[in-house]
Amino acid sequence: MNRLLPNSRAVFMTFALVVVAAAILLAMGRNPICECGTVKLWHGVVQSSENSQHISDWYSPSHFTHGLIMYFVAWLLWKKLRLFGGRPARWALPIAVFVEAAWEVVENTPMVIDRYRAVTVSFGYSGDSVVNSISDIGWMTIGFLVASRIPAKYSVALAVFLELLTLYTIRDNLTLNVVMLFWPIEAIRQWQAGG
Structure with a gap:
């Protein structure tokens, strides 16, 4: 894959988006x-x-995988589909950071926190600290940058490895998190709870 790396204006925009996300989370x-x-x-x-609540935890690999996925989507849109003639590809990272930051804000709304409590094994979940949310954006950014430097097959292998590692270690991963948040399955919830 050709690298979709930001220029200096896009790097500035990326940092600005992180600061805005932190400010919104604090205001919330x-x-x-x-x-x-x-x-x-x-x-x-x-x-x-x-x-x-901290810089990294067992959900950090999921955010890293977000970056791998977002790099693939950016590559698909800008390189394969020639979106905008391929010219604004340098803005792929700030767009990915915007998407991840938006998720961090939405994830920390009472509605989503209550949803996690209701349908997942995260019974006591009270949302993320700002440090954790900003770190999650950082993990996504690292995943995006790693994907920009390695062949696609290694990105896929890395994503599968991280999914299997967290599935084995904590009975949760990005795939199960999405399934349980949007289409909860009681058998999965019981298995995750150790039942």
């Missing part, structure tokens, strides 16, 4: 950091009040 009343008062590089206990 999201905690800047974990209520525990610390910022950890890694927190690996899914069923805890500190999940989705």
Whole structure:
């Protein structure tokens, strides 16, 4: 795949989008950091009040995979379908960051938080800290940049590996997260809960 990397204006726009997302999340009343008062590089206990509060956790691979997927979509739109004559391909990363930032804002609305609580095993989920949301955007960005530098078959293999790793480790992954959020299946919920 040809690289869809940003120019300096697009890099500026990318950072500006992250700042705007952080400001919106703060305005929504999201905690800047974990209520525990610390910022950890890694927190690996899914069923805890500190999940989705730190820089990385077991859901970080899902956000990395978002980046792999978004790079593929950008490549498909700009290179294969020649969207806009292929010229604005340098804006692919800021567009991906915009999509991920929009998801982080929506994910932290009361409606989506309540949905997670109602249909997934995230019974005590209270939303992300701003640090975690911004880190999730960062993980997506890293996935996007990795996809820009490796052959497509390696991106696919990496996405499958991360899905299987988190499925095995925490009984959850990007695929199950989407299924359970939009089309909840009680048997999956019981399996995820260890039943």
